[in-house]
Amino acid sequence: MDDDIIINIPLVVPYLAEKLKAGKSVNVLECKTITENIPVRERNNKWFITPEEYPFTKFLPYCAGHSSIMSIDVVRKMYRASKNVPYLWLEDVYGSGFLSLLLKLNMFMPKFYFEPVISSLYDKPCSLFYLNIFKNESNALVLWNTITKYEKRLNCMY
Template sequence: MAFTLENKAICKTNNLTVVIMILSAPEHTEHRRAIRETWANSSRSSSMPEVRTIFVIGRLKHWTTQSLIEKEFADYGDILQGNFEDNYKNLSLNSLYGYQWLNQNCANAEFVIKSDDDIVINFNKLFHAINNRLMFVNRTREVACFRVRSTVHRERHSKYFVGEHVFMNVDYTPAYCEGKFVLMTMDLIPDLLESAFLTPLFWLEDIYWYGLVMSSVPDITYTRIIWGEKIEPKAEKAIECLQKRDNCKFFITWPRNVAEIRKIYTLMEKDNSTYTETDFINATIEQEIFLVS
């Protein structure tokens, strides 16, 4: 695979714990800056694991935007630009290029987090759960995500429209991890790539990678990250809880803008509540507990 921009040395560090692969819109310069300065910045806290972040984008049509991306890459060295057109229908390609690159250059990491650029993660809470074996007990072939099934959208006006030739004669998709946050052990990446090689590309990225592709990878143990408990999708509710310091159980939320990325993270830094063993369910997920959305 060809890359326009890459920094092959970014993961060359001792004791690398996490590599974060973020699918980012090229124009979201300030989102990336905020992420670098807040939740993905391992130097902000002595309790943070060693982290490296890679923002994955595709090829751009306009030279002005491309020149800004190249300047950003020169400043930070964390842009991974693949040689494919950057658009919404190519998000599955973003991940393909990203995972292929991570497999070749970041295999020394313990964990991979895949996310989008509109998310905030409380790493202190997350790694308290991991280090205390509340999740990722074996540290091998494990995934943590919000795993669902969803309606197959046949309405042509829908952003997620799928033609009748796909998922024929069914109302719901296969089970998949919601793609805003997927945490997995690094040892799964080669198997995901092998499965992707055998799975025809499909443009809905989370259904493709964390449904069709991941379902063909054997012996995965899932930790359920439950929507409304560990994930608070509404930023205003997250802020309200954190301001009250009301033992907020979530460690992920979706800010609506760059200012909220910074505000939520500042509040998260003051949140000292931790998890107990009853807060997580470590089990291979069976069909009957899939949620339909």
């Protein structure tokens, strides 16, 4: 998790418990999947990457770096594979893009995986993770109060 992510703990815990109960606790790589992204070639941009670093015009599908759910076997496989794959400083592209392709891992994005905080402040909180893009503490508190208000009565459908 990045520091601008709010975890919907009352939803994450039962979600993960259900995966475990259903025997779906290996080869897990869940995230907000980015499928159509191109390298930034403008030198003044924070995400600038040279053609020498990445010579292709498009990135492979990868997990957005702010949050992901991985089973421990995936973490171990990625670690071992990283010894054989040249490093790329864009860690989300490298880890969940290059390494998951090499390992033939399937990325999965649950429909309720992620939302911006602003769109869910006063709504029923049915997403696992929320991005607090402005790192606004008051929005984080309002969202957390919304999450805890609904935690016992909410029936979110995965």
